[in-house]
Amino acid sequence: MMGLWRIHKLMNPFPRVARFTVEVRDFGCLKTALGWTQDPVLDEPYLFEYAGRSDINERRLRDAEVIAGACCNGNPEILLEIGTAAGQTTAIMAMNAPKAAVYTVNIPPEHIRQGGKLVTYAPKLDEIGSYYRSRECPNIHQILANTADWEPDFGPIDVSFIDGCHDAKFVFNDTAMILRYCRPGSILIWHDFCPGLALTSVQKANVCAGIEKLFRKRILRGPIYHLRDSWVGLMVVDQRYAGMGIQARGR
Numbered sequence: 595m596m597g598l599w600r601i602h603k604l605m606n607p608f609p610r611v612a613r614f615t616v617e618v619r620d621f622g623c624l625k626t627a628l629g630w631t632q633d634p635v636l637d638e639p640y641l642f643e644y645a646g647r648s649d650i651n652e653r654r655l656r657d658a659e660v661i662a663g664a665c666c667n668g669n670p671e672i673l674l675e676i677g678t679a680a681g682q683t684t685a686i687m688a689m690n691a692p693k694a695a696v697y698t699v700n701i702p703p704e705h706i707r708q709g710g711k712l713v714t715y716a717p718k719l720d721e722i723g724s725y726y727r728s729r730e731c732p733n734i735h736q737i738l739a740n741t742a743d744w745e746p747d748f749g750p751i752d753v754s755f756i757d758g759c760h761d762a763k764f765v766f767n768d769t770a771m772i773l774r775y776c777r778p779g780s781i782l783i784w785h786d787f788c789p790g791l792a793l794t795s796v797q798k799a800n801v802c803a804g805i806e807k808l809f810r811k812r813i814l815r816g817p818i819y820h821l822r823d824s825w826v827g828l829m830v831v832d833q834r835y836a837g838m839g840i841q842a843r844g845r
């Protein structure tokens with residue numbers, strides 16, 4: 595007979611994610627919760643396009659509100675994106691923090707087989723960052739690397755957007771690695787963080803599984819804010835979990 599714990603696990607495969615996720619009604623409420631005062635600049639035309647069901651309820655705009663909101667508040671100096679692709683989000687980050695340095699990492703095409711399995715997009719070399727180059731953002735630094743064997747040589751990182759390989763193992767390792775370069779109050783944002791869709795999307799299930807493990811191993815602590823209709827989760831790094839790399843590298 596199936597044990598009670600197994601039934602519970604089947605019904606609730608990510609109990610810590612469920613416990614720590616805070617659903618936020620709208621961007622105004624997120625601003626209040628995080629003490630933000632600034633509204634981001636969000637006028638890139640692609641944010642208003644609808645290419646299919648995944649864009650329902652202005653999902654692109656909701657994602658961008660969270661990511662750009664984190665960039666235009668709190669005067670961040672160093673931003674990191676894992677997974678550049680064409681660089682649409684990179685551009686939004688750079689435009690909303692023009693004084694910051696934005697580092698964006700993408701696996702080079704010739705190494706794609708050494709990356710994980712859940713790779714939504716494998717851009718050719720000239721496609722990586724093509725969007726942000728067309729927007730002429732001077733504060734972006736492109737890094738070509740597989741995050742499985744890459745570490746930053748900069749820090750502390752104020753805002754990170756984690757959107758590379760979506761295998762649970764990569765979500766876990768990318769986050770744990772970034773945490774070592776965070777300070778208390780740094781912001782982590784995961785794409786495809788959407789617990790309500792974890793049963794129907796292998797990517798979203800993997801992102802939840804990676805984050806569940808981070809909670810289970812006590813590498814992460816505290817609430818993850820999920821803006822309604824978005825596919826992103828945001829966490830403010832707790833001082834107990836910010837990394838050891840900071841003292842060594844400093845500002």
Ligand SMILES: C[S@@+](CC[C@H](N)C(=O)[O-])C[C@H]1O[C@@H](n2cnc3c(N)ncnc32)[C@H](O)[C@@H]1O
Binds near residue numbers: 682713741757
């Ligand atoms: C979903 S796309 C990123 C989208 C982009 N962040 C945006 O918002 O427009 C994921 C990207 O991560 C890259 N990627 C996948 N595995 C990676 C790895 N192990 N290291 C670095 N980049 C990786 C892929 O090549 C792809 O371009």
